[in-house]
Amino acid sequence: MVGRVKGLLSTSAALFASERSARNVVWNLLGGVSTGAMMFLATPIYVSRLGLEGYGIVGLWLVLQVMIVLLDMGMGVSIVRAFAGAEPGQAGDRYRRDLLRTMEAFYWAIAVALTVAFALSANWMATHWLESSALSSADVAEALRLMAIALGIQFASVLYANGLSGLQAHGKMNALQVAGNVLRYGGGIAVLLWRADLGLFFVTQAVVAALQMLATRQVAWRMITAPGYPRAHFRLDLVQPLWRYSAGMALSTLAGVSMANADRIAISALLPTGELGKYAVAFTAAGMLQLGVQPFYRTFFPRFAELIAAGNEKQLRAEYFRSCRLLAAFVIPIGTIAWTFAPELLVAWLGTHEETVASVFRWLLIGVACSGLLWLPAALQQASGWTRLHASMMAGALVLGVPVMLWAIRTVGTPGAAAIWILHGVTGITIELWLMHRRLLVGDLMEWYRLVLLPPLLLTFPVTALSWWAMPSALGRWLVMLWFAVTCATAILLTLFVAFGRNRGDRALTVAESSTN
Structure with missing residues (x-):
C-alpha cells in the first residue's frame, strides 16, 4: 500500500515536473475551480432575477474587472518577480516592505482616480452608450457609480495578491480568493x-471587495514583517529598476486585455443590452475553460524563468513540452466535448434554451481553446525576456479582428463578435508558434504539433462520438452535467495515460532531476 502511494506521488510529481510545481498548480486550480463553480451556480440566478438587460450590466462589470489590469502598467508581474527574487532573511523582507509601501501609493492613487472618473461618467454612459428598455437611465447610472467603488477597491487588492504570489504563498493567496x-x-x-x-447588488460587491482587500493586505504585510523589523518607507529608487520589464509586459497586457474585451465592448455599443446579456452568459460559460488554463501559467512561468537563468536548456525543453502536453490533455478534451454537448449543457445550466447563447458559446470555445494552448508558449517567451512577439501577435489580431468582428456583427448578429477570438487563437497556434520556434527551442515546431496537439485530438474524438451516440435522450439537468463530467474525465485520463503513462523511464528521470533543482 505504501509503495503504491509513493508511486502515485512520484508519477504526479513527474507530470508537473517537480513537487513544488505540483503543489502550486493544485492550489491555483482550486482557486480557479472555486471561481468557475461560483460563476456556474450564480449566473442562472443572476439572469433569472435581473433579466438579460440587468445581467448585461453585470457582464460589463466583469469586462471592466479585466480591463483595469491595464492601469498597473505591467507592474504587477514585476512585483511578483521582485518579491520572488529578493534575497532571503531580514534584508529581503526589508526590500519587500519598502517596495510594497512604495507601490501602495501608486496603486491607491490610481484606484481613487479610477473610481472618481468612472463615477463622474456614469450619467453619460447610462444615457448615450448603454441601450436599455427595461431599466431606467437613472437606475443604470446609480448601478455604474456603485460599480465604480467596487472596481477601485478590486484594483488596489491586486497589489497585495501579487505580493503573495511573489512570496510563493499560493495556499494563502488562493484561500483568500476562495x-x-x-x-x-x-x-x-x-x-x-x-x-x-x-444597485443593492453592487453595494454588496463593494463591501465584499473591501473585506477581501483588507484581509489580503493583512496577510501580505504579516508575511514580510516581524518584531524588531524597521518600519517600511516610500522609496522611489526601488521602482525605477522595474520599469523596463514592466513596460514590455504593459504592452503585452494592453494588447491582450483590449483584444479579449473588444467583443463585448462592440456589442454594448452596437446592439441592445439584452444581446450583451446573451453574449455575457456565453462568454461566462466559455471563460470557465480559461480559468483552468491560468493555474498552469502561474506555476510554470517562474519555473521557466528559473531554468533560463540557470542556463539549463535541456531541462527547459523537457519541462516546456511536458507542461504543454499536460495543459493540452485538459483543454482539448474539455473544449471538444463542451462544443459537442453545448445545447444540452446550457439547458442543464440555465434551465432554458437560447439559440443565440449556444451559437456564441460554440464559436467562443474554438477561440478560447486555441488561445489557451498558447499560454505556456507565451510564458516561455516572457520568461526569456522576449515580450514583443506575443504582444505584437495580439495587437495584430486586434487590428485585423476588429473590422472583421464589426462586419460579422452586422451580418450575422451577436455570434459574429466571437470572430476576433477565433482569429487570435488560430493565428496564435500557427504563425506565432512558427515565429517563436525560429528563436526559442529552434526546430521544435513540428514536435510541438506531434506531441502536444495530435494525441489529445485523436483520442478525444472517438470518446466524444461514442458518448454522444450512447447518451440517453431524457436525462435530467444534473444527470446531463454528470454525463459531461464523466465523458471529460474519460478523455482526459486516456490522454494522460497515452502521453505519460507508458514512459516510466522518463518519469523517473524527471523526479530525479526535480529533486536536484
Missing part, C-alpha cells in the same frame, strides 16, 4: 433572492 468568491457570489445571490435590485 473566501472572497464565496462572499462575492453567495452575497450576490442572497441579495438578489431577497430583492432584485441592481
Whole structure:
C-alpha cells in the first residue's frame, strides 16, 4: 500500500515536473475551480432575477474587472518577480516592505482616480452608450457609480495578491480568493433572492471587495514583517529598476486585455443590452475553460524563468513540452466535448434554451481553446525576456479582428463578435508558434504539433462520438452535467495515460532531476 502511494506521488510529481510545481498548480486550480463553480451556480440566478438587460450590466462589470489590469502598467508581474527574487532573511523582507509601501501609493492613487472618473461618467454612459428598455437611465447610472467603488477597491487588492504570489504563498493567496468568491457570489445571490435590485447588488460587491482587500493586505504585510523589523518607507529608487520589464509586459497586457474585451465592448455599443446579456452568459460559460488554463501559467512561468537563468536548456525543453502536453490533455478534451454537448449543457445550466447563447458559446470555445494552448508558449517567451512577439501577435489580431468582428456583427448578429477570438487563437497556434520556434527551442515546431496537439485530438474524438451516440435522450439537468463530467474525465485520463503513462523511464528521470533543482 505504501509503495503504491509513493508511486502515485512520484508519477504526479513527474507530470508537473517537480513537487513544488505540483503543489502550486493544485492550489491555483482550486482557486480557479472555486471561481468557475461560483460563476456556474450564480449566473442562472443572476439572469433569472435581473433579466438579460440587468445581467448585461453585470457582464460589463466583469469586462471592466479585466480591463483595469491595464492601469498597473505591467507592474504587477514585476512585483511578483521582485518579491520572488529578493534575497532571503531580514534584508529581503526589508526590500519587500519598502517596495510594497512604495507601490501602495501608486496603486491607491490610481484606484481613487479610477473610481472618481468612472463615477463622474456614469450619467453619460447610462444615457448615450448603454441601450436599455427595461431599466431606467437613472437606475443604470446609480448601478455604474456603485460599480465604480467596487472596481477601485478590486484594483488596489491586486497589489497585495501579487505580493503573495511573489512570496510563493499560493495556499494563502488562493484561500483568500476562495473566501472572497464565496462572499462575492453567495452575497450576490442572497441579495438578489431577497430583492432584485441592481444597485443593492453592487453595494454588496463593494463591501465584499473591501473585506477581501483588507484581509489580503493583512496577510501580505504579516508575511514580510516581524518584531524588531524597521518600519517600511516610500522609496522611489526601488521602482525605477522595474520599469523596463514592466513596460514590455504593459504592452503585452494592453494588447491582450483590449483584444479579449473588444467583443463585448462592440456589442454594448452596437446592439441592445439584452444581446450583451446573451453574449455575457456565453462568454461566462466559455471563460470557465480559461480559468483552468491560468493555474498552469502561474506555476510554470517562474519555473521557466528559473531554468533560463540557470542556463539549463535541456531541462527547459523537457519541462516546456511536458507542461504543454499536460495543459493540452485538459483543454482539448474539455473544449471538444463542451462544443459537442453545448445545447444540452446550457439547458442543464440555465434551465432554458437560447439559440443565440449556444451559437456564441460554440464559436467562443474554438477561440478560447486555441488561445489557451498558447499560454505556456507565451510564458516561455516572457520568461526569456522576449515580450514583443506575443504582444505584437495580439495587437495584430486586434487590428485585423476588429473590422472583421464589426462586419460579422452586422451580418450575422451577436455570434459574429466571437470572430476576433477565433482569429487570435488560430493565428496564435500557427504563425506565432512558427515565429517563436525560429528563436526559442529552434526546430521544435513540428514536435510541438506531434506531441502536444495530435494525441489529445485523436483520442478525444472517438470518446466524444461514442458518448454522444450512447447518451440517453431524457436525462435530467444534473444527470446531463454528470454525463459531461464523466465523458471529460474519460478523455482526459486516456490522454494522460497515452502521453505519460507508458514512459516510466522518463518519469523517473524527471523526479530525479526535480529533486536536484
